[in-house]
Structure formats: structure tokens, C-alpha cells
Amino acid sequence: MTNHWVDLKNADVIMINGSNAAENHPASMTWIHKAMDERGAKLIVVDPRFTRSASQADLFVRIRSGTDIPFFGGLMKYIMDNELYHKEYVLYYTNAATLVVPEFKGPADLDGLFSGFVDDDGDGFGKYDQATWKYQADAEGKPLRDETLQDPNSVFQIMKRHYDRYTLETVSSITGCPKDSLEAAYKMYAASGAPEKTGTILYAMGQTQHTVGSQNVRCMAMIQLLLGNLGRPGGGVNALRGESNVQGSTDQGLLAHLVTGYLKIPSAIDHPNLAAYLEKETPKTSYWSNKPKFFVSMLKAWWGDHATAENDFAYDYLPKVESPANHYWIKLFEDMYAGKIQGLWILGQNPAVSGPNARLEREGLKKLKWMVIQELFDTETCSFWRAPNENPADIKTEVFILPAADAMEKEGSIVTSGRLIQWRPKVAEAPGEALPDHQVFNLVALKLKELYGAEPGLFAEPILNLNWDYGKELDIEKVAKELNGTALAEIKDPEGKVLAKKDDVLKTFGHLQADGTTACGTWIYAGYYGLADDGTGRMLPASKRRGQKDPGGLGMYPFWAFSWPVNRRIIYNRCSADPSGKPWSEDKKLIWWDEVQKKWTGYDVPDFLPTKAPTDPGGTDPFIMRVDGKGGLFAPLNEGPLPEHYEPVETPVDKNPFSSRLHNPVIKIWKTDKDKDVGDKWGKPDKFPIVATTYRVCEHWQAGGMSRWLNWLAECQPEMFIEMSKELAAEKGINNGDKVKISSARGEIEAVAVVTARFKPFMINGKSIHQVGMPWHFGWGGIASGATANDLTPHVGDGNTTIPEYKAFLVDIQRA
Amino acid sequence: MNGQPKESGYVQIRWIPKYTFIERFLHWVHTVSFIPLVATGLVLFLPSLQALAQGEAGIWMRLVHRLAAVLFIAEPVLYGIVQPLRLWLNIKEFGIDRDDLGWIKNAFGYYVLGKHADMPPQGRYNTGEKMNGIVMIVSWVLFVVTGLIMWFGKGIVSAEVFRWMVVLHDVTMIAAVCMFLVHLYLAVAHPLMWAALVSMRFGVTSASYAAEHHAKWYYGPKRARELYEAQKKHG
């Protein structure tokens, strides 16, 4: 999130789209209710289905799965046509006024494509040469701007032309949502464009798990920029993370393209040495220009004294990827399926249930030579080799099951969606021999060092020289200090003032150095384990604090735990004040320029150089992580600098009303074994006319490993089910509670039919199209067992992140 | 009395059969089941006994109540299976007739004041015994119906019906226990009824007693009437 949970109470309007917050983040309702009760805030829920969240809403808007860009595009058109955007904010804080080179062309001119599309093999899919997607610049490289917003090459006019096609009629026709419902939602949300009002958008997998997922999120960012909601209390672009420490895991680089702190993983081809990496990856402007300090400090943390200026700080020890590299989930499992992967180590996942095209992925598990899995329960992945219909004698994988301690049985930190890092004590003993994950890895690392010490082989230095001094029984505090960062020598600022003494735990990443005098495992965490005041004078590691003072009453609670970066609660909060440094409104004043003290002050840590005055150069460039300091309305991603609607790969329609391009042009559609029983098969509406989506329910947790084995939860939701409209049920002769068979091109499953008025058929392009939905929690194990929804989902992902398109595919349904 | 002088201190009695072994046995079964039923039931009725109703003790009380109830229910059923004709004949004997009115008019003077009143002839059972029998039969039916529903009927009959059963069970108990107390006194302590207990224990009653108190049974209805009319004429 750019904001945080408690901040929701400051919103004047809340839109939940692509999330079922009441269902899956029930505690969020406390703050949403506060906004509704105390501020009179309005809640809009956009979803194909009337959910638990919709039951709380003032306005429920029903759209077909996979049509978020039309919905958002229509909203942007509405905002621009009716001039409801926050004018000063858009002008000064975004790149609306920035001019783009005239060679740039968009889908309105190029029938669904942007300029620069390259399709090498003529299959309709390829990639973009982004050369024409840049700003016009002056001799010094500074972007040119037209502050009247009238220049046809200005981002603002380009956007207007681009979204001009997204009329209410067209949007209504493709989403299946009636025009008056769309308009009511647009009006309600666009009201937050008023300078004194803010609105927040909450989203989750319903936005991201599409082939256009990243562009869905871009839409939300653009809308929030247009309405002046980013960087302000009650605003922001707010992702509700899907499990309790996924935020922590991405912070620590557990994504295939990153190392810690969202730094890119180096490529052996593009970044042959440290200088090449730092040169290529460090922009000249924006706060990212400090990247070398973050990256070198990370290397120092990992290889300690063995990382020196002479050896490029052990850059050669760091594993690298190819170029282009794709080690994301779908590719990983395709490689497994092709027999290319020997071993798989799994923690906290149940891929046999959660993976897309799960039948193919389970076949992939069988091709492994070995698998290690750390788990609490004997899940479908632990026992994939003895699932029903499997013959263990045919499977050669050697499986090691390590019993794991759960979250209450170990000490450490967890990060909320709002970037809040809260340290937790251990409160229970793990049963039997179960170990915390960190201790398992500690033992593995120590053993590897021992083995490589005895038989070094070709290149054992990366392991032998790895800094690993946490003790036989891992001391988590040592790890925390390493992640936080420490000074290895005295650190002085350019004027000679001492910022940190040797061995100090760093208070901020502002003290990090690129010369090897600081070590820091994760630069954004700097300060989370340093001693800090909890508001009563008590000093303790910042993330352990539970101070309850809330200066300003906006719910920032600066003394409670630690929010990265540097305890900042709302990022880009320069936006909360107008260009002159005055807050936009009294009741939402967060930070402001103090003319007397000549610094920014207020109720949050300023996301800005504290001494840079509004009138200084760059004084109105709040987006400090962006090269031009302006919010990116126009911002390149793989499939374009502006979101454009493309249908999900399995779509019920044969025409895209906005262009003749049906699908996202940069995605990879896998076709492995497409004619076999198990493989990457694709369904068409003639055989599979019903739109399907998957989702979660409150009572179960992800792939069910932590809930389907529990009596109390299994009692609440004992069986796999599928929700469908009464109209569809009547057509198929299905009664509520009947068993039904659901089939896609990839598989067939059985479930209980929940026939409900909460789903209704959609009128799409004049035709009635049904949509159904099912939870993806179930597998054959546990007390609450059932068929796996992901047997039906496809192996295709987003154009940038390859996150699978779990949310929109095609099925057919029969009575069982 | 039976022609023997009083001076010797002996009384010679000519015994005639009244109750079969089965009838006596089942009567005592009835007694032995009724008393625990009342005792365990009173535990739910009298606040002074509440401690016995609670917890472990309470569950035992209810178990005993049920075991006794099985006996209580079985007794007349067994009677009907083993001696159906006698059951039927006995039930017929509980029919009300004109002589019962006369008994009621004279009962207080006769039984309490000891006046040798002008009692109309009684059958196998006098009016009082008939009342006792009717109360016992009706209360048996009520106890069994309400009791079985209270025992097995939760969830089968509506809550409304169940409540009626509970209240009716209580009402029936009050009537039946009052009746039982009177029955107990008369059977055990009332001088005039001495033969009753003997007959229920040994199955035989005194012929002269029967001739006096159960004339319609001893002589037959016609003859008893003739004797009664004659006695009335001659005072």
C-alpha cells in the first residue's frame, strides 16, 4: 500500500475493486466503518458477484471478470470530460503537462497497439521497442512541459484521446454493467477529486491475477493521480496483500527478478560486473540515484569482510540470471514438467492445489528427483505421490517432509499490507521436532559450509565466505540487525558531522554508503531494529514498539512499530500539501512547509528532502522515486504506457469493442502438450460458454494447508462448491445443493452448487453470458476435502509479472 | 360373625378367592414402581429436595425414574397379555351405577363417624374403590402418554405440545399422589377396610366381609338387591 490500514478511516469515498476486503481482510472493516460512520464516507464495491464486501456497500457495481480496464477507462473519461480532476495537483504533481515525442502513437490510431510493436514470429504476440514512448526533452535532458495542458503531445491530451473510446455505452456493453450503475459509481468516486476530499482504492488478486493485471493497477494509480488522492490521508493505491507476510517476502526479494529491497537481480549478460550493474540500473535523478549505496551495503551484509572494494564487493559471488530471464512460477513449473529441474524446496506453499493448470503442475512434481517441503500438515503437495489415482510405485521423486513451526511458535517480524513491520514474540512451543523455517535454513547453511569446506570443488567461495554468524541455534536478533544495517566504520556526512559510530545499528538508509563502510541486508528496513522512542521515553527496537500516541489524530501512530521506509506512514506525502507547501485542507493536513524553521514538518515523516522549500528547484516534485519526480499518468510497462483493454485469454466474446486486438500482445501463451489429456489446452466459448473466476472465503486459508485440517473451520465450510446464478441453474436443471461437474479445457471437477441471487447473467455485446465462481482452497486431503479449482485454470500470466490469470477463464457445467 | 362365640378370642373366617396370583403380583409391581416414580419425580417438584435433582445425583434420579417407568408401563400390559379376560372383567367392574350415588351420600358418616349407615349394595369394588381405580387407570394413561413424549418426543413433537405434556404430567401427579395417599391410608390404617389388604396380599377375602361390603359380588346383583330391600324393610 502507499498508505496503510488505519488511514482508511480518513477517506471520503472508498472503492473496493478486485478485492473482497470484508471476506479476506475482515479487520479492515473496522477502519472502513469508521470512515463511513464518522466522515459519512461512501463505499463502492465493484465485483462480478455480490460478496460479503458488497453487503456493506452503499453502491454495488457488477462487472464481468476481466473488464476492469473498460471500467476504469470509463471512469477516467468521465473524470476528464466533466473536469472533475484535481486541477492543481494534476498540473504540478503529475506528468500530465509533460510532452511525449510526436512519434508516439496509441491504440486509437494503431488499432489496439502502441507504436514500436515487434512480432518476430508473426503469431500475433511479441514485444515493444519503447523508443517512441519517451518525453520530449531540452538540451540538458529535462522533460518539456505545456502547463496549459492543451498541447496535443501532452500526456493529458494523449490520455483524453486514448480514453475517448471508453464511452458509457461501450463500457456498459463489454462489462455487462448497466449505464446508470456505471455512472452512479463514477459520480460517487470522482467526487474525491475535490481538493479537500480524498478517496482510496482497495484492490487485491481480483485486479492482479489477469493477463492485464499490471495495467489494471496502472489504471488505479492514474485515477488516484487525476483525483489528487495519492500521498494524502484517506487516499493512495492500496493493495491488500494476500497473506500475512507476503509483503515481508517481497521486501526480502523472494520474487524471481529481485534481490532485497526491490533491487533488480543482476543478469550475467547485461551486468557482467558491478560497475555495469550500477551504471545500467542507477538513474541520474530521483532517490534511486542512491542505488549503489543500497546494493553495495547488501553485498557487504552477505559476504562481510570477504566483500571489499578490490573484489567488487564480492559481486562475482552473487548468482545471476540470463537475459531475458524468466524464473517465474509458470516457467518454473513448465521446466519441471519438461524434466529440467532436479530438486524443489518448498516452504509455506501447497502448489498441488494453488498452482494454475494444477494437473500439469502436479505432473511436474513427479519429474523431480527430490523434493523438500517444510509444512505444518500433510498437504496435497507433501503427499502428491500418494494422491487418489496415483500409483506411488510409478513416482521416483524422493520426498523429504520437514515439520515446521507455525507463526506463533517462532519469533520474528511480519509486515502488513501497509508496510508496517511488527516484531512478534514466540508464544507457544512447536510440537515434536518441528523447527522454525529460519532454523532449518541455518542448519542447512552450516552443513553446506561444512561439506563445501571438505570438498570445495570448482567455486566454493560464495558459500564458504558467506557471512553466517548467527549461532548453532539461530539468534534472530542478529539477523534483524543485519537486515536493518550496521555501520562498519564511523559514518560522517559531507560536513563532517558524525551520523553513526562503528557497530551502530543504523537509524535510516540515508546513512548507507557505497564504499563498503555500511552493511545492510535490506535497505528499506533500515531503522526497523534500531532503538527508538515509543512515545513514553522508553527506548526499544523500533518494530517492537507499541506506543499509542497519535499526534494529529489521523491514525498515523508513529510510535507503533516501524513502517518502511524510515517509519513513513504515507508515501509520496509531499502531495498532501499544495505547491506552496500549505495543506489542501485542515482536516487532512499531514505535512506542511514551516517557513520559520525552514523545513517540512507535520504528523508523518516527510517523503521529501526535509529542507527543500516548495520554491526550490524540485520543490513541487513529490514522486521522489521517479526520474522526473512527477506522478506517472503516462508510464511504460511491457504492453504500453497507458492501459488498454484486452480480453482474458479465454474470453466469451469474439470482438474487443476498443480495437480488433483481442488479447494482450506481449503475453506468452503456453502450448505444452496441447493435444494430450494433461497439457496447456485452451477453451473456446462454443464448448465452454461460461465465464469462471476463482476466489477465497474467509473460513479457509489459501491452498487449505492451514484450515482444511482444522475441525472448527472445516465445519463452517466443509465442501468444495461453485456459486452460480439462479438463471444459469434453471437453464441447466440444477437445484441448490446439487452436485455438479465443472469442466474447462484443462480438466474436470465436481462441486456442490450454491445457487444464489448474488450472481446474475451479464448482457455482453447484446448476448447473455453467465458467470460462475468457486473457491480455490480445496484438495483431497484434510477434514474439509474437495476438488481443486485450479485443475481448471490456465497456464498464462500477466505481461509484466506473469502472475497467472486465475480470475477469468471459461468453463461448462453439468449436473453430476 | 360366622357362628362362633366371641369369648374364645378367636374369629373363624371362611375365606373366598378374590384376586389371582398375577393380579396380586402385578399390583405390587405397580406399587413398587409407583413409589420410586413419585419419589424421583418429587425431587423436581419440591425445592427442599433440589440438591438431589442436581448434577450426578439428578441424573441417577432420572435413570431410576425411567427404570421404574418401564415397570409401571409394563404392568397393565402384562396383565392384558397374561389374563386379558380378567382385566376386561375388572375394568367393567369400575362402571358407575345408581348405588354409587348412595355410597357417596353415606360415605362420610360410614367411614369417618362409624355410623352403620344405610349403604346400598356394592359390587366387587365399592364406590370409593371405583374412584380409586378410575383415577389410577386415567392417570396411568396420562402418565404414560405425557411421560413417553417427554422421554422420546423432544424434536419430534412441537415445543408447544411438549410444554403441555410437562404441565399435564405434573397435574396428573398431583391427582394421582393425593389418590395414592388416600388409598394407602385406607388400605393400611382404616379399620373398616382390613380385608382389602389381606385380599391383595393373599388373594382371599372373608366371605362374611364380602357379603356385607361387596354384596353384589358375593350374592350377585339380583340377590344382593333383594337382600338389601328386605333389610331396609325390616330395619
Place this chain on the structure above:
Amino acid sequence: MKRKAMLIDESKCTACRGCQVACKQWNDLEGWSYSKTVNHGSYENPLSLSPQTWTRIKFTEYDDANNFRWLFLKEGCMHCGDPACVAVCPTKALKQKPDGRVTLERDLCNGCGYCSQFCPFGVPQLEIYGLFSGDAKSSKCTFCQDRTDNGLLPSCVKTCPAKALFWGDRDEMIASGKKRVDMLNKRGFVNANLYGENLVGGLGRLYVLIEKPEAYGLPADPQYPVLTTVWQNIVRPLGKVALGAAIIGIAAAWVIIRRNIKMEEVE
């Protein structure tokens, strides 16, 4: 002592079932291994209160001409101001505490089941261990009597992530409930109402409902069963009088008749 009550704001409830599970956790109740629930075509499970389910969420899809609503109702003991169950409990296992909570001491319960049949809402659940022996125990929500006895919140109230549950002085609960209903009325929920203020002596479990009680399956006008009064206040006292009179009458008769009728004179 001031009467305490629980306010359940069904306009905030998201039916997450946290309360359902928290109750089971605190009171050591069973889940699926006992109830063996299946999906009947709804999120609702179990389908009724049971000896192992003392509170549960009822789901109703309610369609009227103007609105579609998904209604959630947290069922459980209403802790009536006039508790019929307490009136009929022969062991005083059920008690009405001075603060209004209707508590249940399992140790005292003899399993008679009268409470389950006299409750106007059908709340107490009798668990029958032996149908023939009569061995049984009753159970119901007690507002976590062991927690509330010690100044803690009931387990469900403490858990509720949507902050839809409140526990405190009854008059305060009523006041804030009414305020909430007012706000809901203004927001367009014209049928919103506060349920339980004056029913059955005033309920200890109060609801802010967004539709009329009937839409939720709640009785609009539940009554303290007349038979309870008839039984406990008429039949029983009269019965005791009758039995007492019978005993006294018989004792008197014994004394009097002894004097009037001598055995020796009897034929």
C-alpha cells in the same frame, strides 16, 4: 447492579464466523468431527445451534422490490429479561444473574431438557448421551460467564474483526443501538430497527437489524410461554397445597377415625 447486554450490529457484521469459532475455542466445543456438516448450497454451517454450537451465523439472501440484501444474523441465547428457561429449570443450573446474564452451570444440569422446550426462541440445546437412561446435558451461550464474571469481554465480542459486537451496560447498548439505527435510516435503510429492547422482559442480546426481524427469520413478537406461568405459578403452588392438604387430611382422619371406629367391633 446495572443490567449488562450484548449489542450485535448486523449492519457491520461480515459473517466471517470469527465469533462462531472463538466461542468454540473458549468453551472447548467440537467442530466437524461432531457435526459432520456438508454444504447444502450455502455458506451457512452448521444449520442450527447444537450442543456443540452455541452461536452461529445465519445467512439470508433477501430480495425485496428495491434492494437485494445479504442478511447475516448471529444466533444465540437471547438472555431474556423474563427467562422462561430459568423458571422451569428444576435444578437451578440455569440462573439469572443480578446483571441479567442467564448463566448455565453444567455440573448442576440434570438433562431434563425443559429449558429447550420452554424457550420462546428454541435456544438451549440438549445433548442426549443415552436416550433410555436419560443421561443428557443442556448447553447454550452464557455470555462467557467465566470471562464476564471476571470483568473480561465475551470471547465473541473480543474476537470480532469488524467491531460489530459490543458488551456493556444495557441502557448504553440501547442508546448506541438506537443511534446506529437512526444513522442507517438516514443512509437509506428505511427498515433498520433495534430488536430486543422490550421483548420478553427485554433481551440481553440486542440487534441492530437492517431489515425487519421477519426477513431474518426472527419472531417479531416472541412470547414468554403462558404455560410457564400456569405451571410454575399456578399448578405447582396449588399442587403443593393439595398434597399438603391430603397429608394433613389423612393424618386428621386417622386420629378421628381411630376414635370412632374400633377394630374389635368390625365384622
